[in-house]
Amino acid sequence: MLSGSPxxxxxxxxxxxxxxxxxxxxxxxxxxxxxxSDHYQEEYTEGFVGKWDELIDWDSRAESEGDFFIxxxxxxxxxxxxxxxxGTGFHSVRLLEAGFEVVSxxxxxxxxxxxxxxxxxxxxxxxxxxxxxxFLNRDVHGEYDAIICLGNSFTHLFEEADxxxxxxxxxxxxxxxGVLILDQRNYDSILDQGFSSxxxxxxxxxxxxxxxxxxxxxLARFKYSFPDDSxxxxxxxxxxxxxxxxxxxxxxxxxxTTYGDFQETYREEEPDFFVxxxxxxxxxxxx
Numbered sequence: 001m002l003s004g005s006p007x008x009x010x011x012x013x014x015x016x017x018x019x020x021x022x023x024x025x026x027x028x029x030x031x032x033x034x035x036x037s038d039h040y041q042e043e044y045t046e047g048f049v050g051k052w053d054e055l056i057d058w059d060s061r062a063e064s065e066g067d068f069f070i071x072x073x074x075x076x077x078x079x080x081x082x083x084x085x086x087g088t089g090f091h092s093v094r095l096l097e098a099g100f101e102v103v104s105x106x107x108x109x110x111x112x113x114x115x116x117x118x119x120x121x122x123x124x125x126x127x128x129x130x131x132x133x134x135f136l137n138r139d140v141h142g143e144y145d146a147i148i149c150l151g152n153s154f155t156h157l158f159e160e161a162d163x164x165x166x167x168x169x170x171x172x173x174x175x176x177x178g179v180l181i182l183d184q185r186n187y188d189s190i191l192d193q194g195f196s197s198x199x200x201x202x203x204x205x206x207x208x209x210x211x212x213x214x215x216x217x218x219l220a221r222f223k224y225s226f227p228d229d230s231x232x233x234x235x236x237x238x239x240x241x242x243x244x245x246x247x248x249x250x251x252x253x254x255x256x257t258t259y260g261d262f263q264e265t266y267r268e269e270e271p272d273f274f275v276x277x278x279x280x281x282x283x284x285x286x287x
Contacts, residue, residue, distance in 0.1 A: 025232060032214055032221065034235050040156040041108055048224075048232040049110040052088050053118070055208050055224060061090060068262045069148065069181065070098045072277055076179045078145035084133060084170070085153035089115030089126060096124050105131040105140055134162055136169035143175050149182040152273070154244075155220070155236040167251040177281040180253065184276075186260070187238035189269045190215055241274050253278035 025045055027034055069091065073081060079101060083092045086104040088111060095102045096119070104126045106112050112128045119126040131139035147170050157163045170180050189196075195212050207227045214221040220238040225231050245256050256278045257264070260271030 027233070027235075031233065031235070032219060035158045035219060035237075037157045037159055037162045039235060043232075043234050044108045044110055045232075046110055047230070049088070049108075049114050051224075051226055051230065051232070052111075052114070054226060055210065056088075056090060058090055062094065065262065067098075068259075068275075069150075070095065072181060073100065073146050073179075076146065076279070077177070078179065080142075080144050081146045081148060082140065082142075082144040082173065083148050083150075084131070084136070085149050085151055086115045086126075086128070087111050087151050087153075089118040091148060091150055092126055093119050093122055093124055096126075097122075102127070103140065103142070103144075104128045105136075107132055133157075133166040133169060136166070137172055140173070142173075144173055144178060145175050146179050146181065147174060149180070152183060152185050152236065154182055155184055155187075155239050158218075158237045160247075163247055164251065167247055167253075171252050171280060174280045177279075179280065180248070180276075180278040182244075182248075182276045182278065183273050184239050184241070184244060185220075185236075185273055186241070186269075186271050187220065188240050189271075190220070191217065191238060191240075193269055241268075244274075244276060248276065248278045253280060254283045255279040255281070 024047065025043055027042075073095070081095055081100045081102050083095070083102060083104045084106075086092050086106040089104065092102050092104040092115060104112070104115060105128070106115070107130065109130055112130060116126050116128055129140055149170070154163070154166070157166060167180075174180065190212060195215075209223075209225045211223055212220055213223040213233065215238065217238065220236045222234050222236065223231060224233070241258065245258065248256055256276055259275040259277070260266030260268075261273060262275065263271075
């Protein structure tokens with residue numbers, strides 16, 4: 001892992017990373033037994049990362065999200081933002097273009113290399129750093145007005161101790177009135193009522209599907225199918241909304257507002273995704 005100040009990927013670094021990584025996912029004899037917080041490193045192979053932008057479709061996703069995240073960050077007075085789940089760079093680039101100062105972190109070098117490449121194509125230079133959320137203060141320096149953890153990324157953590165440690169790291173890196181914006185799938189609806197996602201917001205790629213192949217209270221195995229018949233999988237922990245909110249409060253966030261598909265008013269079963277906006281600002285007398 002990289003440590004210290006954010007490191008910038010150059011073109012030679014990008015090429016080296018892509019050559020070094022495998023193109024195929026290898027899960028072992030029984031993939032349903034994979035319940036490790038570090039396993040996502042093996043899942044985001046070169047082949048899968050290379051198709052990630054095909055899955056989300058930057059233009060369609062920007063249209064469906066609108067200015068939700070930009071507006072939320074501005075509402076809270078944020079200027080310096082840490083994107084801890086950079087992926088291929090979609091939100092980092094959007095925030096840069098909106099005038100925010102952004103540091104882009106991710107645990108996977110494949111994703112960071114692609115994010116750097118995507119930003120360069122759009123005329124931007126990302127400040128990137130490879131970081132483990134559980135040791136974020138070790139890998140990334142500085143204090144931030146806001147931290148964003150988007151793309152259902154927090155559900156890669158399978159151990160409660162890791163989730164608590166990660167949220168505590170986020171809390172510690174925020175300014176005294178900072179804000180954490182974290183999203184997750186509506187696993188409550190999937191677990192209780194079955195899967196019926198419209199893919200209107202997060203996955204906008206044409207002829208690309210993302211659907212659960214297996215679901216229980218401790219494992220969500222999603223299947224991603226592409227037009228060229230390639231198939232990839234991700235293993236995630238199906239976080240329930242109330243549980244996530246409780247963990248946030250227990251590490252110190254006092255006010256949490258949860259949106260359903262970017263709307264403040266919604267029926268619990270309707271949204272594909274929940275977006276939690278957790279405020280660090282001290283509120284006297286708050287429970």
